[in-house]
Amino acid sequence: MANDQGRTRIQRENRARILEAGLEVFSSEGFRGATLDGLAQAAGLSKPNMLYYFASKEAIYVALLDRLLDAWLDPLRALDPAGEPLDEMLGYVRRKLHLARDYPRESRLFAGEVLRGAEHIGPALSGGLRWLVDDRAAVIGGWMAAGRLAPSDPHHLIVSIWALTQHYADFEVQVRAVLGEARDPWAEAERELELHFRRVLAVG
Structure with missing residues (x-):
């Protein structure tokens, strides 16, 4: 079936x-x-x-996992090579953060699988995931080479976006303990991550 x-x-x-x-x-x-x-x-x-x-x-x-991995790649697929580079990158950060916020169980499921060595999705990670990341890294690298984004390694940039956005889902208990009950970690994360990546990516 x-x-x-x-x-x-x-x-x-x-x-x-x-x-x-x-x-x-x-x-x-x-x-x-x-x-x-x-x-x-x-x-x-x-x-x-x-x-x-x-x-x-x-x-x-x-x-x-198959269903999750496909959905997990949607924010990166939506990166538009014809768009304004900084807007596209900040939009990707927001989409990735919203995905972690709206699907925390899925994020923890994926993280758990990867921590155990990705036994069940290893081929997908080295296949479809890598192909998409390579493609989008080439786009980002082109923007950097043209002076439209500050230079860095595009692959590591994508990984850093994953790390900073998914942390809020995978370790939400820790984040909430640090911030306290009166603060909204997701609203603050969106603001702080946009500020951070704007500084990292803006030219000049």
């Missing part, structure tokens, strides 16, 4: 319930900590019923 074509409404709903349960369980307990019984309970289905849709715990996990 590789896609939704030909599935009944109930089958589509059950798959969605399983994936939602998987996201909750895997993001909090990790792949090794999750169990089929726990996943089935979170989905509100019997284990045999759940295994009708996904043959194993790993199948649920990989389906989540």
